[in-house]
Amino acid sequence: MINRKFRPAVVVLAVALTVAFAGAVTVLARTTTAQAAAAGVEDEGADCPVPALPDAGALPTNSRLPDPFKRLDGSRITTKADWRCQRTLVKKLAEKFVYGEKPAKPAGVTGTVSRTGITVNVAQNGRSSSFSASVDLPSGTGPFPAVVVVGGFGADTAAIKAAGAAVISYDPYSVGREGTPRTNKQGAFYTVYGATSPTGLLMAWAWGVSRIIDVIEQSGGSILRADATGVTGCSRFGKGAFVIGAFDQRIALTMPIESGSAGVPIFRGIPGEGAQSLSSAYGEQPWLGDAFGSFTGSPARLPVDTHEMVAMVAPRGLFIMDNPHIVNLGPKSASVAALGGAEVYKALGAGENITYWSDVQDGTHCANRPEWRTPLQQNIQKYLVRTGNAAGTMRISSRAAGNLAEWRDWTTPTLSGTLPSSSASASASPSASASASASASPSASTPPPPGGCTATASINQWQGGFVATIRVTAGAAPISGWTVGTTLPAGATIVNAWNADRSGNSGAVQFTNVAYNGTVAAGQYTEFGFQGTGTGTGLTPTCTAR
Structure with a gap:
């Protein structure tokens, strides 16, 4: 995987989101799952009972993607409300076999939020650690929605600010450092939970962002809004953004970019596609949890796959950006993950909340993507600023198009009822009927x-x-x-x-x-x-x- 060191001021995706109005188009807001899908808590299913999980040695081989609607006892969920605890089951399986456990909020989390930075102090079981992140606000008085940019590589910071959101520059290495052996992991997470913790770096990075959101929640909301947080990252930081968004339901918009092996692509598809091998991704850095080591040569034994991590984000906003020109990134397998996860979105009545876009011309890793200008703008407006309502789309490049039918032997059920209100609805912001850029809708001149x-x-x-x-x-x-x-x-x-x-x-x-x-x-x-x-x-x- 291409090496990317942390550079907090890097602008990778030069997307010019000009919020100027050339004959402004008024977007009529709808109160839907799209407009306020973020939950008010990190884990809505924390109270769900979870049956005993299987042992690694007893797992059967299944070349097809696991059924995201099936419980461990073989029954399938039947209502949208059932997804809350089914998501918890997926979460627990992913923690045990893929990423390592993400601990719950520590006993002590304190910190500060200013117009230029965030400090985080954590205390748990007699151990403590601290880290910080910088803040760059857009014009205006606030409070502002914000996008966490992981490692300095993600959606263009100028574009994010132009759309009305603040930028939180997060150094994941301060929480989980690369270049360390699995037996001596370093960073704020491992200071608290031990250098030999089996939890991998991706989950440690996710824990760090959750603690940032804790501090924002405690700050009173005068500068940043805790109910309108997004996350983005590219390459290894795209892996991180994907896991961060999947494992914290307070994140309204998740935007991984070219995440590659250990990111969005289905584990089962990587060997056949010729992407970075699972053993290479596991050995390059301790991104994945220690337990994943027994599956690098047999991913078909995994009881979960990444289409279910995609589903963990549902019904919240998800915009996956990919590069079909680099086979090493596994874009074909990533498209299958997106299509599989989209089946859960559809079953929950939130199919408009997911976008997968690999139909781009420039093949340079983490390069500028003019094709993403409009959908990026639409997603920020829809989930963070809350002035838009554009539906998501699947734009899969012919260079790397996966076929979900080849990977599943299950069907998508019709789930009855509605999602709990904390997951599915909330009031639109006061500006929800404001004007949006003409580029987000059909041309105003037509x-x-x-x-x-x-x-x-x-x-x-x-x-x-x-x-x-x-x-x-x-x-x-x-x-x-x-x-x-x-x-x-x-x-x-x-x-x-x-x-x-x-x-x-x-x-x-x-x-x-x-x-x-x-x-x-x-x-x-x-x-x-x-x-x-x-x-x-x-x-x-x-x-x-x-």
Whole structure:
């Protein structure tokens, strides 16, 4: 894996998020899971009973991805409320076999928040440690949402500030240092929990960010808002951002970039793809927990995989950015993880809250990505500033497109009921009906269709398969539901779809809205997509509004 040392002022993704209004478009806010999906606690399922976990030596081999909806006794969850404790089961399995345990909030956490920095002091069982992070505020009076930039490598800090969020520059090495043996780990986490702790660096880094959020919560909220925190990082720090967001439900927006092995890509897919091997990732640095060492040559024995860590973020905002040009990063396996995790998002009625985007031209690791400008802006506005409502999308490059159907033998259930209010809803911020940049919506200079709705398709084609992204745009009046019809070319078959229900997999097919994306304001749009085999060239979708 490419070596990246901590550089707190590095601007990696030069994304110009200019919040200027060229004929401003007003976004009509909706109170949905998208707008306030962050929980008020680090772990909502802390009180869930968890049955005895299997021993490593008794695990069966399963080449397919584990069913994220299945309990240990073989039964499957049936309601959206069930996900709270099912997520806890996934968390415990991931801790035991992959990352090592993330301890609960220590007995003593104190610190300060100023306009330039955060200090954290931790005390537990007679041991104590301290670390700090710098703060860079945007213009305005605050209090501000904030994005934790791990290791100085992540989304462009100028872009984050331009969107109205503060930047917290977090040095993960102060909490879990690289370059140390597993028997002598160093940093603030290991000062408290011991140098021989089996917990790996990624989880230690996640623990550190959770303690930063603790201090922000205690600070009174005059400078930073504890209910609007995001996290981003690239390369090894992308691995960290992924784990940080998965294991703290207070984080509203998780944005890992090109995370590679030990990050988003499914463990089961890495050997066949030719990405950095699991043994290499395990041995390069103690990123993963010590227990993972017994699975580096047999990932099919793992009772969890990273599609379930993706699911752990649900229903909160998740924007995975990837690079299809570097096989060593495992982008094909990462797309499978995103598609698998998206099935949980969809089952929870939050399919619009996940984006995976690897459809980029520049192959340089952690380079500028103009393709990410709009979705990055939309995600920050939606989950942190809370002035947007754009739906997530899957933009999978033809260079590295995984097929979820090849990796699962389970189906996605229809879960009844609703998510608990702490997970699924909250009031939109006072500015939720404010104007957003025209780049986040259809061009303000283009008049909307006169009525009803229209549908347009963009196709990402590769040899033997494709991904279609369908945009549904409302006319001069709002719509409360839509149906899109299209005819697939001869030989084309749909293998997976997101943000819509479908009838049929070949020939003439229809797609209808799901619960969260049927209502579209006048002139606004939502998107859904599907992956297919064969060719998707020439699709001409039609739209009927309800």
